[in-house]
Amino acid sequence: MERIAIMPRIKSIMKERKISVAELARGLNMHPASAAGMMKRETLQVQKLAELSVFFQYNFFREIAATLPFSEPDFSADNREVLDLQDRIKALEEEVKGLELEVGILRQTIRDLAGR
Numbered sequence: 001m002e003r004i005a006i007m008p009r010i011k012s013i014m015k016e017r018k019i020s021v022a023e024l025a026r027g028l029n030m031h032p033a034s035a036a037g038m039m040k041r042e043t044l045q046v047q048k049l050a051e052l053s054v055f056f057q058y059n060f061f062r063e064i065a066a067t068l069p070f071s072e073p074d075f076s077a078d079n080r081e082v083l084d085l086q087d088r089i090k091a092l093e094e095e096v097k098g099l100e101l102e103v104g105i106l107r108q109t110i111r112d113l114a115g116r
Contacts, residue, residue, distance in 0.1 A: 004064055006049065007042060013056055027055045 014024065025035035028051055038048065053060050 003042065004067065005042075006044060006060055006064060007039070009060070009063065010052060010056075011039065013058060017056075024055070028052070 014020075019027075021036050021039060022032050024030075024039075025032040028035065028048075030038075038044070044052075049060050
């Protein structure tokens with residue numbers, strides 16, 4: 001897979017907004033030398049990109065996703081599965097209530113028989 005060149009975009013936004021590496025370092029709670037080193041690298045950790053997204057109030061992940069040749073994922077199957085599980089949970093909860101009632105009746109019957 002071809003490398004995703006996100007660093008040029010980050011540098012471009014910094015230039016547009018007139019944000020220095022020192023300001024970036026302060027915003028990310030980093031040492032200025034670490035921020036300068038980060039800006040020289042070709043790649044970034046996902047967590048750092050998330051922090052940059054928050055700092056700049058810009059969704060770098062959406063920009064990256066737009067460059068990928070894939071369609072949006074279909075979560076409808078997952079949603080159906082979740083709904084099916086929720087229905088199953090409700091049915092099991094009702095079954096538990098019925099069994100608890102039955103246990104109560106059986107306990108009372110045993111007490112009644114033991115009292116004779």
